[in-house]
Structure formats: C-alpha cells, structure tokens
Amino acid sequence: MAPVRLLLLSVLCTLFAYRCDGACAEVDSDTEAVAGKGFKLGCISCKRRSEVPGSATVEWYFRPKGESDFVHIYTYKEDGPTIEHDLFTDRISWKGSKRSHDIQDASIYLLNVTFNDTGTYRCFLNRFLFYENYEYNILVDKVVHLNVVAKATRGTASIVSEVMMYVSIIGLQVWLLIEMIYCYRKIAAAGEEALREAANAEYLAIASESKDNCAGVQVGE
Known part of the structure; x- marks a missing residue:
C-alpha cells in the first residue's frame, strides 16, 4: 500500500501548492x-x-x-x-x-x-x-x-496535446490495475496466512486437549 500512500501524498501536495502559489x-x-x-x-x-x-x-x-x-x-x-x-x-x-x-x-x-x-x-x-x-x-x-x-483548424500542438492526454489516461488506468492486482495478492496472502495460523492454533489446541485426556486416563489406571 506504500505506493498508494505516496501517490495520495503527491496529489495533496500538488493541490496545496497550486492553491497557494498557482493563483x-x-x-x-x-x-x-x-x-x-x-x-x-x-x-x-x-x-x-x-x-x-x-x-x-x-x-x-x-x-x-x-x-x-x-x-x-x-x-x-x-x-x-x-x-x-x-x-x-x-x-x-x-x-x-x-x-x-x-x-x-x-x-x-x-x-x-x-x-x-x-x-x-x-x-x-x-x-x-x-x-x-x-x-x-x-x-x-x-x-x-x-x-x-x-x-x-487544428494545429500540431493541439493534436499532440490530445494524444498525450489519452496516453496519460491509459497509463493511469494500467497503473491502477497493477496496483489493484498487487493489493489483491497482498490481501489474499494475508488471508491465507491468517487461515494457516488459525489452523495451527486449532491443531495445537486439539493436540493439547488429547494429551491432557491421555494423562488423565493414565492417572486413573
């Protein structure tokens, strides 16, 4: 999530600079x-x-x-x-x-x-x-x-500006898609790790309970 935070911070700084110095x-x-x-x-x-x-x-x-x-x-x-x-x-x-x-x-x-x-x-x-x-x-x-x-008439500068605008939009969409995939993988990995830890904890609890039951049976004998 660090790249997302950096992007948001950059956008906020840009807007702040524009409001203060870009009148x-x-x-x-x-x-x-x-x-x-x-x-x-x-x-x-x-x-x-x-x-x-x-x-x-x-x-x-x-x-x-x-x-x-x-x-x-x-x-x-x-x-x-x-x-x-x-x-x-x-x-x-x-x-x-x-x-x-x-x-x-x-x-x-x-x-x-x-x-x-x-x-x-x-x-x-x-x-x-x-x-x-x-x-x-x-x-x-x-x-x-x-x-x-x-x-x-449309000048060369106007055409180039429009092309660059569409390239920027497409590039931003690709970047957002990559970020979504990255975040999804991180969330999926974190979920799998949480499930693994829960399964291990449950296994240890069952094993501990079984051990206690076996110890009680031996004492009773």
Missing part, C-alpha cells in the same frame, strides 16, 4: 480566430511577490496586417474601460482581473471577429508596486499575432 499562471494567448465568432486576446503578467500591494492600468494597441503603425484601441483603468477606436466600438469586452486594481490578467474579448482584425496586438500593462518607503513602476509588453480564418 496566477502566464499562459500565451491563442493566435487563431474564426471569422464571425468571438475571440479572447490573452495578456497575463503575474507579480513575482504576491504579498506586495499594487495597481495597474492597461492599454491595447492594434496594427492591421500590412500596416506599419499601431493604433490605440482600448484602455482599462480604475474608473472603467474605454474603447479608443471606432473600428472596435461595441466589440471589445473586458475579460481580465475584476474587483481589484491590482491587475494581473489584462485579457480582452473581441466580438464578431472579421478578417480586418488580422494583425498584431500589443498589450501594455503599467504596474505600480507599493513598498513601505517607495513605489516601483514596471511596464509589461505582451504581443499577440492574430490570424483570422474562415474555419477553425
């Missing part, structure tokens, strides 16, 4: 959107020291494919969001950190994506960290190269 994970944004559907532009910047209070503002810029200049399209501050370009009026919604000025997730969501949305997006996250005697300012720049297609 923020910097995941790259997807880069392929389907025309006519919505798409999330990811922009995540985790603080290295979560205990330090801070605040941040966010600005998004867009450079259409074939163009050389970026245009300001979106701003998110303490007083709320502002769409800065007519091309994106009523087409951007905030999908980042909520109920906090200490923004780590600055993602936005594009509604009704068109082929004109193909291009490069830049997310600037202007963060202030408040230490006891001073403020520290850092500017984070994230870039997303978006390609808009008529129909979703």
